[in-house]
Amino acid sequence: MTQTALPDPLCIHLGCNETKILNWVNVDARPTVATDLVHDCSNLSPFPAASAAAIFSHAFFEHLTMRGRAELLADVWRVLRPDGFVYFCGLPDFEVVARS
Numbered sequence: 001m002t003q004t005a006l007p008d009p010l011c012i013h014l015g016c017n018e019t020k021i022l023n024w025v026n027v028d029a030r031p032t033v034a035t036d037l038v039h040d041c042s043n044l045s046p047f048p049a050a051s052a053a054a055i056f057s058h059a060f061f062e063h064l065t066m067r068g069r070a071e072l073l074a075d076v077w078r079v080l081r082p083d084g085f086v087y088f089c090g091l092p093d094f095e096v097v098a099r100s
Contacts (some may be wrong), residue, residue: 005034011052012079015060024056042068044075052079059090 007023020034028035039046042064044055057074064072078085091097 005053006047010047010051011054012044012047012052012056014044014055014057015063019058021056024054025075042072044072044079047079049078050081053081053084055080055084056085057088057090062092 007025011021011022011024012034013019013021016028016032016034018034019033020026020036026034026036026038027041029038029041031038037046041057041060044052061069061072080086
């Protein structure tokens, strides 16, 4: 996926698995019926800084190591527009993740 092919507004569905969200870039580490971009979901390197209006993930974040979580969150901060939002849900123990 090249920068010129990115939709506007850019909305990223990270770790999509088999769930496709229309008009979003559905990213997964493996090709599925929903995947638009096959990429290691632990980073957002294909996306330019301050380009995403929204980043969504369900039941993916807990699969990362502690260090991997911190690195992904730093990348989310890099990619998210100032007026954008991030929503990670489906965390098995959110309180523990938040404290870390």
